[in-house]
Amino acid sequence: MAERAGPERTCVGCRRKGPKGSLLRVVASPDGELVPDPRASTPGRGAYVHGRSECVELAIEKASFARQLRASIGRDATVRLRDRMRSMGAL
Numbered sequence: 001m002a003e004r005a006g007p008e009r010t011c012v013g014c015r016r017k018g019p020k021g022s023l024l025r026v027v028a029s030p031d032g033e034l035v036p037d038p039r040a041s042t043p044g045r046g047a048y049v050h051g052r053s054e055c056v057e058l059a060i061e062k063a064s065f066a067r068q069l070r071a072s073i074g075r076d077a078t079v080r081l082r083d084r085m086r087s088m089g090a091l
Ligand SMILES: [Zn+2]
Pocket: 011, 012, 013, 014, 015, 016, 049, 050, 055
């Protein structure tokens, strides 16, 4: 209860909590794509994931982004997010 760490977020992959800054924020675009939002500048619901392949793979397997974002997010969109995170150097 007496933790002094700032706001915590839960990773959609491993379900572990971490300080906001240790997780990458991801938002859903209107066309059902997952968009990394590293600066947390996009309003609306966000999902958070660790920059680790295991976490993204788990999120793909469990369709966690769709659930967290309450949006229609296909598996393909999550795979594309993984590729995008790789090219950003976030994985
Ligand atoms: Zn994780």
